[in-house]
Amino acid sequence: MKQQRNAAWWQVLPAVALLGLVGFIPLVAVFNYSFFDIFTLDSRFWVGTEWYAALVGTPDLYAALGRSLLFTTLVLMIQLPLGVGIALLIPQNTFAKGTILMILALPLVVPWNMIPIIWLGFINTNYGLLGQMLEAMGWNFDYKFTALHTWILIVAMDTWHWVGLVAILANSGLSMVPQTYYLAAKIDGAGSWAVFRYIQLPKLQGVLTMALILRVTDSMMIYTEAFGINAGGPDNATSFLSLELGEDIAAFDYGPAAARSVVYFLIVLLVAWVLQVSSRRHIRGPL
Amino acid sequence: MIWRGLKILALIGLVVVMLAPLAQSILLSFMSTLPRNDMAVGTFTLLNYRNLFADPALIGSLWTSLTYVSLNIVICLTAGLPAAYAISRFSFVGDRHFLLMLLVFRITPPVVLSLPVFLLFSKLNLLNNPLGIALVHCLFNVPVTIWILESFISSVPKEFDEAAFLDGYSTPVFFVKFLLPIITPGIAVAAFFCFIFSWVEVVLARILTSTGGKPISMAIQSLFGFQTDVGLVMAVTILSLLPGVFLIFLVRNHIAKGFQLRI
Numbered sequence: 001m002k003q004q005r006n007a008a009w010w011q012v013l014p015a016v017a018l019l020g021l022v023g024f025i026p027l028v029a030v031f032n033y034s035f036f037d038i039f040t041l042d043s044r045f046w047v048g049t050e051w052y053a054a055l056v057g058t059p060d061l062y063a064a065l066g067r068s069l070l071f072t073t074l075v076l077m078i079q080l081p082l083g084v085g086i087a088l089l090i091p092q093n094t095f096a097k098g099t100i101l102m103i104l105a106l107p108l109v110v111p112w113n114m115i116p117i118i119w120l121g122f123i124n125t126n127y128g129l130l131g132q133m134l135e136a137m138g139w140n141f142d143y144k145f146t147a148l149h150t151w152i153l154i155v156a157m158d159t160w161h162w163v164g165l166v167a168i169l170a171n172s173g174l175s176m177v178p179q180t181y182y183l184a185a186k187i188d189g190a191g192s193w194a195v196f197r198y199i200q201l202p203k204l205q206g207v208l209t210m211a212l213i214l215r216v217t218d219s220m221m222i223y224t225e226a227f228g229i230n231a232g233g234p235d236n237a238t239s240f241l242s243l244e245l246g247e248d249i250a251a252f253d254y255g256p257a258a259a260r261s262v263v264y265f266l267i268v269l270l271v272a273w274v275l276q277v278s279s280r281r282h283i284r285g286p287l
Numbered sequence: 288m289i290w291r292g293l294k295i296l297a298l299i300g301l302v303v304v305m306l307a308p309l310a311q312s313i314l315l316s317f318m319s320t321l322p323r324n325d326m327a328v329g330t331f332t333l334l335n336y337r338n339l340f341a342d343p344a345l346i347g348s349l350w351t352s353l354t355y356v357s358l359n360i361v362i363c364l365t366a367g368l369p370a371a372y373a374i375s376r377f378s379f380v381g382d383r384h385f386l387l388m389l390l391v392f393r394i395t396p397p398v399v400l401s402l403p404v405f406l407l408f409s410k411l412n413l414l415n416n417p418l419g420i421a422l423v424h425c426l427f428n429v430p431v432t433i434w435i436l437e438s439f440i441s442s443v444p445k446e447f448d449e450a451a452f453l454d455g456y457s458t459p460v461f462f463v464k465f466l467l468p469i470i471t472p473g474i475a476v477a478a479f480f481c482f483i484f485s486w487v488e489v490v491l492a493r494i495l496t497s498t499g500g501k502p503i504s505m506a507i508q509s510l511f512g513f514q515t516d517v518g519l520v521m522a523v524t525i526l527s528l529l530p531g532v533f534l535i536f537l538v539r540n541h542i543a544k545g546f547q548l549r550i
Contacts, residue, residue: 008377011369011458012385015429018366022426023392026403033403089298098539100298103305105483105539109531111504113489114524121315121517122308127329129311160308213394221396224489242398249402261399272394276387 027265033258044255051259060244065267068220068240074155075162075219080211082159083166084204088196090171101171104164116228119157143230147237150230154238157225162218166211173207174200213275217268241267309528312521320518335522345523348506351417352486353530355502358421359428359485360478366425367432367477368462374433375440376448389430397490400426405494415500420492424485431484432477439473440466472541479538486531503527 034051036044055061090100110118123131123141134141143153177200185195223242226232232239241264248257319330326332339345374382404423405414413419447469451461467474492502501509507523510516 002376002378004379005377006379008373008379009381011373014366015370015433016385016388018362018422018425018429019388019392022404022423023395023400026400026407027395029403029407030399086301089294089301091298094540100302102535102539103302105535106305106309106528106532108483109486109528109535110524111487111489111507111527113504113508114527117507117520118308118312118524121521122311127315127318129307129314160305164305213390217394217396221398223396223398242396245398249398254402257402261402265395265399268394268396269391272390276390 030258030261030265033254034262036255036258038254047255051256052263055256055259055263061263063236064239064241064244067238068222071155071222071240072216072219075158075215076212078155078159079163079166079215080208083163083211084170084208086163086167087170087174088200090167097171101168104167107161107164110161112224113228115157115161115225119153119160120229123153145234147234150234150238154226154229157229158219158222161225162215166215169207169211170204173204177203209275213272216271216275220268220271221264312524315518316521316525318518321514321516332518335516335518338516338519339522339526345503345506348501348503349526351496351500352502352504352527355417355420355424355492356482356485358418359424360481362421362425363428363432363481364474364477367429367436368466370429371433371436371440372462372466375437376445389433393427393430395426397426397488401490401494404491408495413495415496415498417500419495420502421485423491423495424481424488427488428481428484431480435477435480436470436473439470439476443469475538476541479534482534483531 035046035048037047037050038044086104090097107115122128123134123143125131125135125141131141141149143149181199182195185199190198220240221242222240223246226238226240227243227246230238232243245257245260245264248260316335317331317333319326319328319332319334322328326334370385373379374386408414408419408423411419413422443466447465448461451465456464487504489504493505496502496505503523504527507520507527510520510523
């Protein structure tokens with residue numbers, strides 16, 4: 001049982017002040033702007049909920065939301081099982097483990113605007129390793145004009161980028177399983193599926209919730225990487241939520257951009273809340 | 288036996304897939320990719336790296352990036368350590384709300400905040416200034432720091448702090464002299480995650496440096512033009528990876544501990 005001590009507030013105060021400055025104040029400001037028509041910051045006019053009405057009234061928003069949800073679903077279905085699978089494969093020996101974890105972490109240190117550049121080089125038909133291979137196999141991979149191919153490219157790129165994080169987190173969960181559990185399972189004659197289901201998976205719950213929340217929110221709001229591949233094309237087929245917001249900001253439509261920001265923030269908040277509530281219930285459930 | 292062979296094959300496949308796109312970039316960075324008078328396209332050359340080191344703007348942007356990332360790590364650790372200690376050891380009014388706030392700010396998409404952050408920081412005179420980027424990246428790095436440090440501090444028995452306090456040490460002295468040395472791996476892991484999240488972030492870094500003091504990621508972007516020198520772009524990309532690779536190497540045996548979400 002933790003000690004009750006309200007004086008501990010002094011210790012969280014610096015963190016709260018920092019987040020207030022760079023998080024809370026901008027959020028309030030964006031909420032405020034969303035009710036104005038902004039020409040310059042000095043001349044702006046109250047328009048009430050006009051931007052919200054316009055935003056909610058267009059099919060555009062729902063189409064982008066649908067695309068983002070589809071993308072997030074694909075990302076989760078591929079990256080979570082794959083990440084856990086990789087974590088299970090990682091050998092126990094310190095040197096091999098360190099090396100594999102290092103390789104898995106490499107894509108994480110690439111600046112996000114470089115990720116599409118690296119991949120476009122990789123699939124370039126003139127000099128790219130994968131591009132030449134696909135051409136030799138006779139597959140005409142056309143990410144510029146074929147929507148399905150653009151999707152495949154973005155999902156593959158995102159998987160390359162992030163599966164390492166899922167695997168690293170899953171590996172950290174696995175390393176919390178005491179060796180005696182495995183020994184006990186062996187004595188009881190448990191198969192590898194039973195070991196995974198009843199020993200490893202429960203220990204993975206905490207880290208997988210973390211991975212799930214990070215992957216859901218980051219993939220819902222993917223911007224830099226997806227924009228770099230095909231700027232939302234072909235024909236808006238990969239125009240996700242954030243890309244549309246980016247266009248508003250680039251066009252200096254501050255009022256509508258602010259309204260869109262508020263709506264997106266609420267969507268992300270809702271998703272996080274659902275995940276939090278369901279993960280808490282799940283953890284408490286069997287007890 | 289077959290099972291073991293399959294496992295090794297899968298691991299080799301994984302390594303190949305993870306490294307191939309990067310290998311491609313390394314290859315290109317040593318290649319002449321523009322038609323030049325004295326060199327055919329595709330020739331092996333060190334020219335891209337020579338051009339890169341001859342360009343003071345590119346080298347300057349690398350330093351800018353290193354500056355704000357280091358500042359960000361220092362700020363996050365300074366603000367995060369006491370907060371992590373507090374939520375690890377005590378329960379207090381609003382502690383659940385504090386944890387929820389961390390989650391909310393960690394997942395707030397930067398693109399949502401880019402506009403007001405720009406306006407706010409221009410009032411505070413923090414545009415084109417590494418300190419500005421270092422501060423704004425606290426948005427997602429302070430929560431991560433607190434989650435990581437909290438899990439490391441929680442594995443230190445409580446009797447450890449009680450003994451120090453009985454000896455008459457104050458809380459700040461206890462943090463520096465006793466707690467820091469014992470959770471050094473935690474500090475390294477937290478610094479590592481702060482580094483990568485700050486190093487790779489582009490949206491906020493771009494909007495805060497629209498007129499000058501560009502970070503390395505934006506400097507690469509500005510190399511694109513009518514006739515892009517892909518070789519040079521790849522050379523700068525590879526250079527921009529090196530600090531991260533070095534850090535990964537340092538913490539490779541500790542990232543296995545990772546971090547857990549606290550909500």
